[in-house]
Amino acid sequence: MKNFVSVKDVKNIDALIQQALDYKQSPLKDQTLGRGKRAGLIFFNPSMRTRLSTQIAAKNLGLDPIVVDVTSDTWSLEFADGAVMNGTTVEHIKDAAPILGSYFDVLCVRSFPKLQSRVDDESEQVMNAFIRYAGVPVVSLESSMLHPLQSLADLITITETFKEKRKPKVVLTWAPHIKPIPACVANSFSEWVTAWGKAEFIIAHPEGYELSTEYTRGAETTRNQAAALDGADFVYVKNWSSVTDYGKILAPHPEWLLTESHLARAPNAKVMHCLPLRRNVELSDSVLDGPRNILTQLAKNRVWSAQSVLAEILKG
Amino acid sequence: MKNFVSVKDVKNIDALIQQALDYKQSPLKDQTLGRGKRAGLIFFNPSMRTRLSTQIAAKNLGLDPIVVDVTSDTWSLEFADGAVMNGTTVEHIKDAAPILGSYFDVLCVRSFPKLQSRVDDESEQVMNAFIRYAGVPVVSLESSMLHPLQSLADLITITETFKEKRKPKVVLTWAPHIKPIPACVANSFSEWVTAWGKAEFIIAHPEGYELSTEYTRGAETTRNQAAALDGADFVYVKNWSSVTDYGKILAPHPEWLLTESHLARAPNAKVMHCLPLRRNVELSDSVLDGPRNILTQLAKNRVWSAQSVLAEILKG
Amino acid sequence: MKNFVSVKDVKNIDALIQQALDYKQSPLKDQTLGRGKRAGLIFFNPSMRTRLSTQIAAKNLGLDPIVVDVTSDTWSLEFADGAVMNGTTVEHIKDAAPILGSYFDVLCVRSFPKLQSRVDDESEQVMNAFIRYAGVPVVSLESSMLHPLQSLADLITITETFKEKRKPKVVLTWAPHIKPIPACVANSFSEWVTAWGKAEFIIAHPEGYELSTEYTRGAETTRNQAAALDGADFVYVKNWSSVTDYGKILAPHPEWLLTESHLARAPNAKVMHCLPLRRNVELSDSVLDGPRNILTQLAKNRVWSAQSVLAEILKG
Numbered sequence: 001m002k003n004f005v006s007v008k009d010v011k012n013i014d015a016l017i018q019q020a021l022d023y024k025q026s027p028l029k030d031q032t033l034g035r036g037k038r039a040g041l042i043f044f045n046p047s048m049r050t051r052l053s054t055q056i057a058a059k060n061l062g063l064d065p066i067v068v069d070v071t072s073d074t075w076s077l078e079f080a081d082g083a084v085m086n087g088t089t090v091e092h093i094k095d096a097a098p099i100l101g102s103y104f105d106v107l108c109v110r111s112f113p114k115l116q117s118r119v120d121d122e123s124e125q126v127m128n129a130f131i132r133y134a135g136v137p138v139v140s141l142e143s144s145m146l147h148p149l150q151s152l153a154d155l156i157t158i159t160e161t162f163k164e165k166r167k168p169k170v171v172l173t174w175a176p177h178i179k180p181i182p183a184c185v186a187n188s189f190s191e192w193v194t195a196w197g198k199a200e201f202i203i204a205h206p207e208g209y210e211l212s213t214e215y216t217r218g219a220e221t222t223r224n225q226a227a228a229l230d231g232a233d234f235v236y237v238k239n240w241s242s243v244t245d246y247g248k249i250l251a252p253h254p255e256w257l258l259t260e261s262h263l264a265r266a267p268n269a270k271v272m273h274c275l276p277l278r279r280n281v282e283l284s285d286s287v288l289d290g291p292r293n294i295l296t297q298l299a300k301n302r303v304w305s306a307q308s309v310l311a312e313i314l315k316g
Numbered sequence: 317m318k319n320f321v322s323v324k325d326v327k328n329i330d331a332l333i334q335q336a337l338d339y340k341q342s343p344l345k346d347q348t349l350g351r352g353k354r355a356g357l358i359f360f361n362p363s364m365r366t367r368l369s370t371q372i373a374a375k376n377l378g379l380d381p382i383v384v385d386v387t388s389d390t391w392s393l394e395f396a397d398g399a400v401m402n403g404t405t406v407e408h409i410k411d412a413a414p415i416l417g418s419y420f421d422v423l424c425v426r427s428f429p430k431l432q433s434r435v436d437d438e439s440e441q442v443m444n445a446f447i448r449y450a451g452v453p454v455v456s457l458e459s460s461m462l463h464p465l466q467s468l469a470d471l472i473t474i475t476e477t478f479k480e481k482r483k484p485k486v487v488l489t490w491a492p493h494i495k496p497i498p499a500c501v502a503n504s505f506s507e508w509v510t511a512w513g514k515a516e517f518i519i520a521h522p523e524g525y526e527l528s529t530e531y532t533r534g535a536e537t538t539r540n541q542a543a544a545l546d547g548a549d550f551v552y553v554k555n556w557s558s559v560t561d562y563g564k565i566l567a568p569h570p571e572w573l574l575t576e577s578h579l580a581r582a583p584n585a586k587v588m589h590c591l592p593l594r595r596n597v598e599l600s601d602s603v604l605d606g607p608r609n610i611l612t613q614l615a616k617n618r619v620w621s622a623q624s625v626l627a628e629i630l631k632g
Numbered sequence: 633m634k635n636f637v638s639v640k641d642v643k644n645i646d647a648l649i650q651q652a653l654d655y656k657q658s659p660l661k662d663q664t665l666g667r668g669k670r671a672g673l674i675f676f677n678p679s680m681r682t683r684l685s686t687q688i689a690a691k692n693l694g695l696d697p698i699v700v701d702v703t704s705d706t707w708s709l710e711f712a713d714g715a716v717m718n719g720t721t722v723e724h725i726k727d728a729a730p731i732l733g734s735y736f737d738v739l740c741v742r743s744f745p746k747l748q749s750r751v752d753d754e755s756e757q758v759m760n761a762f763i764r765y766a767g768v769p770v771v772s773l774e775s776s777m778l779h780p781l782q783s784l785a786d787l788i789t790i791t792e793t794f795k796e797k798r799k800p801k802v803v804l805t806w807a808p809h810i811k812p813i814p815a816c817v818a819n820s821f822s823e824w825v826t827a828w829g830k831a832e833f834i835i836a837h838p839e840g841y842e843l844s845t846e847y848t849r850g851a852e853t854t855r856n857q858a859a860a861l862d863g864a865d866f867v868y869v870k871n872w873s874s875v876t877d878y879g880k881i882l883a884p885h886p887e888w889l890l891t892e893s894h895l896a897r898a899p900n901a902k903v904m905h906c907l908p909l910r911r912n913v914e915l916s917d918s919v920l921d922g923p924r925n926i927l928t929q930l931a932k933n934r935v936w937s938a939q940s941v942l943a944e945i946l947k948g
Contacts, residue, residue: 028352036660038688048384048391048412052419055382056354066687068680075680075908084912086810091908095920095927096680099907102932103684178402275415276391276407280400288411295411300418344668364700364707364728368735371698372670494718591731592707592723596716604727611727616734 034063350379431563666695
């Protein structure tokens with residue numbers, strides 16, 4: 001694997017999942033794979049689970065992770081070709097990326113969208129500039145539009161949890177939030193589940209929250225949350241701000257807060273969320289404090305997700 | 317040892333001290349004890365000595381420490397049961413702690429008091445929530461009311477320094493400060509020295525600075541600093557704000573600044589402080605620049621204090 | 633080597649360069665030199681390349697680096713003898729430095745000048761206080777007046793790049809900038825090149841930007857940039873604010889922005905800069921996007937520069 005920024009970089013999703021589950025059984029079985037190599041973890045935005053799980057995954061492979069928090073290092077990058085840099089940017093990505101690439105064997109980069117311009121965010125300026133200029137493999141730790149390490153952990157979790165012969169019914173259901181949230185996790189989950197093809201997949205959201213068809217092609221979409229949840233095996237709960245009215249919260253829709261009563265006709269449904277989550281805004285205590293909650297299992301699977309991807313990157 | 321948040325978690329104080337002194341002689345003698353294990357060092361407040369000494373202690377045991385600075389990660393936790401999280405908190409401790417627990421074999425947590433409500437601070441909300449929800453051992457790196465790794469280092473220092481057959485006379489003397497300071501170090505020192513029982517222990521402070529008897533039971537208390545210091549072997553200098561008029565500075569009391577003249581009748585007294593300290597406000601240059609100063613020795617003993625505790629935690 | 637804060641600490645510059653080039657060939661050949669030892673990397677100012685290259689260099693020697701970002705740790709140090717610390721400083725360097733020295737086998741310290749008083753900055757208060765009080769070797773990661781690890785990397789780069797028998801012509805040319813920038817890199821480069829003695833060295837700058845002769849003694853100085861650049865083999869481009877009118881930008885001098893047309897009579901000149909750099913303010917895209925640019929090579933050589941110095945420090 002050369003880079004990992006989307007499911008399109010993956011040749012065999014099931015093999016990547018199986019390798020992750022193998023690492024879950026034997027975390028240190030490939031301790032020599034990364035020996036003498038270094039991963040730079042470049043965070044343009046804060047992180048807790050992604051940072052920790054990627055650090056642990058790297059160490060499990062004998063790969064030395066070094067974290068760079070760019071905000072706290074007061075390092076504002078320029079991305080525009082030909083820019084006369086007499087403003088606030090202090091260094092051009094053309095100069096910075098090859099040096100980071102010279103220090104590390106792989107660069108893992110997090111860069112959130114600004115949610116101001118859909119065109120700008122869809123251009124994936126930061127991730128693409130690192131891929132273009134760094135000279136070493138680039139792994140997304142969440143980009144403007146996608147969060148592939150999360151989505152791989154999602155599929156790992158579904159795979160290890162669901163043991164029936166039929167396809168599981170997987171529902172992505174929009175949830176309320178008080179702030180405009182990027183659609184990365186929803187985009188990426190949709191892209192991975194449809195590419196995987198091993199689930200009956202439905203996306204439920206209120207009017208105005210349509211995701212880009214670039215990521216949802218092949219998925220059923222509905223505004224009828226109740227019908228979507230009927231008989232669900234996995235319910236992925238997630239807020240996102242409007243894509244068509246870009247970055248906006250259109251209406252609060254408190255009725256989309258997922259409670260036990262929403263799940264009356266899905267007695268075996270497990271509930272997933274990428275975290276952090278706002279209790280009793282997105283998901284009710286009644287759901288979270290009961291047996292449907294597989295959030296800790298899912299968050300721990302971020303380690304094996306990152307480890308499986310970094311192993312593929314190290315293998316080249 | 318299951319958790320380490322107070323002297324009450326310790327079965328045998330002298331054994332813990334002796335183990336620390338053994339590590340001081342042979343820092344790497346238990347390098348396999350933590351092999352393949354990880355400690356999460358979660359700082360809700362800044363730290364210098366505690367962070368460094370705990371990192372070094374963990375590494376000496378082969379335990380991999382990963383530091384998480386929560387402030388810089390902009391991660392505001394919710395602790396209230398049933399909270400509708402439509403405000404500033406972004407994640408509930410019920411969801412966050414088990415995940416951190418799944419990433420680490422031990423969680424070391426620092427969380428200062430807010431000094432606004434005595435009841436709130438005494439509830440030790442943060443430390444207790446981690447103990448309740450993390451699912452792994454919790455070590456205090458200083459909590460609202462106590463600083464047990466500091467107190468253990470204090471006793472290590474007294475033990476290795478005092479070689480006479482009699483009990484040493486140990487004085488905890490209040491010192492001036494320009495800001496309201498928590499009573500953690502004073503509470504914790506009092507709790508440990510009285511539980512240890514191997515010192516003649518006196519606490520001296522001006523009126524209004526009485527510590528909670530929960531921590532000082534068994535200690536002599538006085539407002540007569542001169543009498544307390546008479547013949548002292550160890551003088552622990554420390555400011556704390558009022559406990560009864562909670563979090564307040566009642567009066568400046570510059571005469572409590574400890575100088576050489578205060579120690580005229582304690583010619584062999586060694587002076588201790590947990591640091592950081594304000595020179596010529598808490599302690600005079602004359603004391604600090606002379607042979608009574610054992611602050612570097614004490615601060616270095618923080619390594620062996622943390623190492624001895626982490627070893628007990630790893631042994632289970 | 634006891635400390636490394638200036639070229640004056642170096643007995644044999646060429647041997648230090650050669651050792652760096654040996655490490656470039658075999659980064660891990662001295663993995664046992666630092667085994668069981670620790671380096672504290674204390675940053676009073678932000679850093680990217682210096683931090684990463686020093687971390688990597690230390691690890692290559694088996695030396696464990698621990699980074700301390702002082703700003704984010706909100707730790708304001710007092711340096712004045714006899715200070716009554718009732719203001720904003722929370723700890724005296726006399727108390728802090730020996731403790732850091734007790735935790736680490738070597739302290740690497742970055743501390744920028746304030747650019748308010750030439751006398752204050754030239755006193756190198758922070759670096760000298762660490763040397764005086766830490767009790768262990770001190771390595772400068774850039775001080776008020778000098779940046780010796782950068783200068784050593786500069787000479788490593790010139791040495792490995794220039795293969796002719798004659799002395800290379802090396803030009804340090806002032807460049808415009810929008811903010812007042814310290815003269816550290818220019819001072820240090822001048823000090824090292826003149827001490828090295830193996831280059832024909834010219835410094836070109838506009839009126840009012842004279843460097844202190846303490847660092848430039850033995851170098852030719854001119855205001856005629858064109859003449860200086862004529863036939864140059866290496867052109868070091870760098871802004872600095874006025875030394876004589878201390879810390880000021882006297883005039884913008886946009887004509888000093890280095891472009892290809894400036895280099896018409898230096899067809900083989902390689903261009904160097906310590907980074908970060910502002911494109912089309914200091915150096916033009918035309919120069920940077922062409923074959924003269926050896927910035928990535930130079931920045932990567934920071935690793936071998938730091939590794940060679942740390943090795944000398946570890947050898948004592």
